[in-house]
Amino acid sequence: MTKKDKILLMATRMFAGKGFADTSTAELAGITGVAESTIFYHFKNKEELFLEVLRKVREEIVQHFEEHEQSQGFESGLDKVEGLLGYYLYLAGAMEDAFLLLHRHYPYMLAQDNEVCRENLEAVYNCMADIFQRAIEEGQRDGSIADIPARKTALILFTMVDGLVRFKTYNLYDAGTLFKEMVASARKILVHAH
Amino acid sequence: MTKKDKILLMATRMFAGKGFADTSTAELAGITGVAESTIFYHFKNKEELFLEVLRKVREEIVQHFEEHEQSQGFESGLDKVEGLLGYYLYLAGAMEDAFLLLHRHYPYMLAQDNEVCRENLEAVYNCMADIFQRAIEEGQRDGSIADIPARKTALILFTMVDGLVRFKTYNLYDAGTLFKEMVASARKILVHAH
DNA sequence: CAAACGACTGAGCGATTACTCAGTCAGGCT
DNA sequence: AGCCTGACTGAGTAATCGCTCAGTCGTTTG
Structure with missing residues (x-):
């Protein structure tokens, strides 16, 4: 190295x-x-070092999520969404530094007047939101997920699992216990009312 | 002054x-x-100044939430929970600095070896989680909310609305539009399956 | 063999940091 | 009038900050 x-x-x-x-x-x-x-x-300076770090973080996260999306073994779109929630939590543990960096304020401050920074942040969030959205739309096609706004629901699910990662970071609540309940809540949001 | x-x-x-x-x-x-x-x-130093700021932030947030809890006009527990979601978003806008401070990493780092800081953070989060929980339990008594784990569901709802506040902070998505969908999602989590 | 090169470093720079301290000043008490 | 006290300040201080630069290496090239 x-x-x-x-x-x-x-x-x-x-x-x-x-x-x-x-x-x-x-x-x-x-x-x-x-x-x-x-x-x-x-x-050339500390800020450029940070941007390089952010670029690598983006690359790694996007790569992992896209690989996961290609993996098979999901019975339905609903199943895929639930798998994504678990994968997000897993990845946030496996790549703790990367996710913690994205939970800090500095990158978002920097993004206000640095285009490269903004592009990297948008890329990683769009990637994750898109994958959630596509899984929801797949579920709507196969009938496992109700006719709800796909993008907005994707973002809401994202806030849930991302909030869970924050709980884990600060040890505010046992994330494992809460995860089961979160998946149950997600299912209620997604499935058809009957 | x-x-x-x-x-x-x-x-x-x-x-x-x-x-x-x-x-x-x-x-x-x-x-x-x-x-x-x-x-x-x-x-006496910068850290003590910060602790004093944090103490005031805690006082104000707790006071506002407790006042809101006492206010009347809710038809049911479910109605009260939905009101709380809206109030959280409103307060995060009205007391922007206070909520932004709690979204930073420093207080949680400081809390690791400063008891006063830890107490203030616990107080404000317990207050909010308790109020959500009590509203859920009230809804379970009046029949508007299903028999779900009250505390865990309170925390999940908290992650949702707190995540929405972050979206608003960084202007990632129109929070107003997403709010309606979030309330609809919260309702699905809370009501009885039928 | 000599020159050129890229990787790397120690010493040092001006600027900024949190913080101290001796002293000023107005208002209340005796 | 004299004194005390609490609020406040200007002028510092040592330490740390990001960053520069001249120069040392070992390897490659002419």
Whole structure:
């Protein structure tokens, strides 16, 4: 692993763990095991380093979700949506730093006047919302999901599972216990009234 | 309004708007219109200033929610829950700084080794979760809400409306449009299957 | 062999940070 | 009048910040 990759790896961890402002280049260099000036040899400043971190985070998350969408074994669209909820929670645990980074405020502040940042954030959120939406529409075609607004419902389901990840982050409530109830709630939102 | 109160007011705005680390005491003093040393005359350091801000935020939010809970005019528990969802969204707009502060990471980091901070966060979240829970239980008594786990459902509804507030903060989606769909989803979660 | 190159570093820079302290000043008490 | 007290401030301080730059290496190229 090159020193540049090591810096990116540890920067992801630090930006996620303590935020952009509280991440000092001196400490990052110390943890990574390089000279502080090596950081500025590979990245022209701290903000560009952050953008590179964000780009990798986007790549990885989008790739994982698209791979999961291609995987088979779902009986229906409803089944697929429930699988997505579980996969989101799993991925947020497996890629803790990536999701924690996206839960921070800095990227959204930066996105206000940095196009690259905005593009990366939009890409990752559109990807996730689209996949939820497509699963819902698939369920509407196979009859497992009622005729509800697909995009809006996708976003509502997203807020639910993303909120659960936040509970997990702050240890506010046992996420595993709440997950079962969340899936049950999602099912009620999706299925036909009868 | 005393200088101390002015400092607290502007500190709330700055901590909410740019976070703890990016809030400099020099800039806060400038905006407030006092000397920087005046801040340290009233508060022994930046962290204590933040804790004082957090205490006021907690007081105000808890007070508003408890007042709303006492207000009459709800036909049923289900009606009350739906009213609470709307009130949460309204309050998050009316007290933008307070809610934005609670959406930042710093208070939860600080809470890990600061008891006062932890108590304030627990108080405000318990208050909101309890009020949702009591409304659900009231609905279960009057028959408008099905026999579902009250606490867990309260938390799920909370994640939904809190996620909506985040959408509003970052302008990711028109919150007003999504709100109607969220209330419809909440109703499906709460009512009896038939 | 010499020159050029990319990767990397130690030393140091000006700016900013949170915070201190001696001292000013107005108002109330004796 | 003299004194005390609480509110407030200007002028600092050491430490840390992001960042620069001249220069050292080892490898590749002419």
